[in-house]
Amino acid sequence: MEQKTQAEKINRQKMPEQNVSSRIRNFDEVPLGYDPQTAQREASRCIMCKNPKCVEGCPVEIDIPAFVKLIKEGKFLEAIYKIKEKNALPAVCGRVCPQEDQCEKMCLLGLKGEPVGIGNLERFAADYEYTQPLAEVKKPTSPTGHKAAVVGSGPSGLTVAADLALLGHEVTIFEALHEPGGVLIYGIPEFRLPKAIVKREIDYLKSLGVKVFNNMIIGKIFTVDELFDRGFEAVYLGVGAGLPVFMGIPGENLNGILSANEFLSRVNLMKGYEFPDTDTPVYVGNHVAVIGGGNVAMDCARTSLRLGAKRVTVLYRRSRREMPARLDEVIRAEEEGIIFHYLTNPIRYLSNEQNWVKAIECIRMELAEPDESGRRNVIPIAGSEQTIEFDTVLVAVGAGANPVLSSTTPDLKLNSRGYYIADPVTGLTSKPRVFAGGDIVTGSATVISAMGAGRRSAQAIHKMLMGIQDTPTTD
């Protein structure tokens, strides 16, 4: 108990950040990370619960108290190895996981004060490892001789690949784009997740023996059945949602109106912010509107600002409380001067003579009673239309299910919205030996939930490949 009182005396250690005036002019990471002393101080706050709730809050069940204790003791490398037992992408998760809704939400310290900065500590451990000489890679257990194909190299595909490789299987990843990483590469901006970190994590997978082929669109270059013909014994589909949603309102095809996916791909995947040193242009006008209230909307808004927009406004149809974006990101966006119009929804776009968007006609919304899911619906207020001038609009209202793979895989069952139907535990689809997870099953969700799905599927695939029959499947 003595330890507990001592622990509560220390406040949660803030992570230093780039100050606002400089960060809105560059694409460098905003939070700068803990130094070892700060990390140890933060780790010492953990009260080492006998029955740690934080682990229950983690979709991949990292042994959080164990790694936090190792950091407290200064055993930083041991801490990262502890994390890597459960999480193949700690440097990513330490940055982009919504810890406030997961592990940190469950932390007992959070009841009276602030929870332990578990995400910050995870990031510290991961970053520390990369300052050290390349450690001996934990070698996979002896090869099983089984071959598995992973389609898509986003968070869930990378997790499946890492887990299966560590279990001794021969794993090949097929990525559609010219660079692996999925949403970590094309979606999340450099200032939130430096691409060098994603590359590092992928190099780690390669060191485990995972083969990565870029520029391979499964459904086009090979069908899923052709992968089996080529000797793969299991296929995991982690292709992501991958289809932008537009609102279907008049004027949406005007010049200057882009999907969030297009805008972020131009900037992140194609490095459009370095144009003309790179060849892919990205256009940002003076007055940018971002439609939506999720993390993608925040990324679009903050990216626009960094590309030189004079005024960036987020239009969201609910209120701040209902915004799906992480609170940290909303606060950073507010600090950076992003304007928020809540309870506001676009109803049509107006153009100038050159077919460019020049204004949005919006309508005010009001919140209705929560529906069964607990989410509050919104209804437009008649007569509240107003027109606001904008010359760029970024539509970040969610994603749909990309049909490229499913349209060439007739025996893969889909739900009414085109997402793959998969067993919630194993990820097994209607097609034998084919598993799926991440956004293409659940619809848009988080990096870590996709990783959780990948982890569970990897276990199921392993059992299938090894002929271990203790789990009932949907077959």
Add this chain to the structure above:
Amino acid sequence: MNSKKEHPCQQVSISEDSYTIIEKEQLAKRTICKMIIEAPLIARKARAGQFIILRVNETGERVPMTITEKDPAKGTITIYFQVVGKTTALMRNMKVGERFKDVVGPLGQPDEIEKIGKVVMVGGGTGTAVLYHITQAYRALDNYLVGIIGARDKDLIILQKEMGALCDELIVTTDDGSSGQKGLVTEALNNYLKTSHDVRLVWAIGPLAMMKAVSAITRPFQIKTMVSLNPIMVDGTGMCGCCRVTVGGKIRFACVDGPSFNGHLVDYDELLKRKGMYLNQERESLLFSVR
């Protein structure tokens, strides 16, 4: 679905295709370049109407290019391109034996090609190269083919011999009359349709204005007309929505729903404006690269 289903035997290994330039030829007074690229996996799968996206180098943009020809036995695909911006300028300077950084494909929907009778194939400028692959597929099904290909003058006509070998009739037009009929392909088409009443289908591939004009000509004749669109794209897999076009009042993505569409339903004016969205930047990129 015309193509013979190739048995996915293991003859081509799953290693990254080399994307090496095997052959290069400058045509049409050096305004058009033909390239044969080593890409065995793509060559095995590519069907008429499909395209690839390539990147020249690490900082390169993703540029869609229609596949003009494929040779699964040799493991090659052929593309034709006109130098219109920085990337195509860089491509023209590439030498045989050099490699593209990335090539991905085949992308887009293959065209559903049937035996239906008399088909008129209209090609303008480099569009003829896109048309050629589709014409081959119609030839394979023994349709009666009328080719109409045109350019500004005789030196700018491409694939005349090849189209002539595939078509039962071939009409060549030039703006200045230096070869074939003087005038535009649209005029030749209009004249042909007035005298020939058994045309079942028209394909038109070329500049947007030409495809729009062809669609206007065939509409009163009520002849189904197909066009192949080339809007701006980024990923080419349906992910970004940059290539959206309005077809029959609905938003379609050219990269995954097309690139071929019913020409009578395409909103050409909107597409023309959308294609100009990055004109200033494209100019800047080209100027920057020559500085």
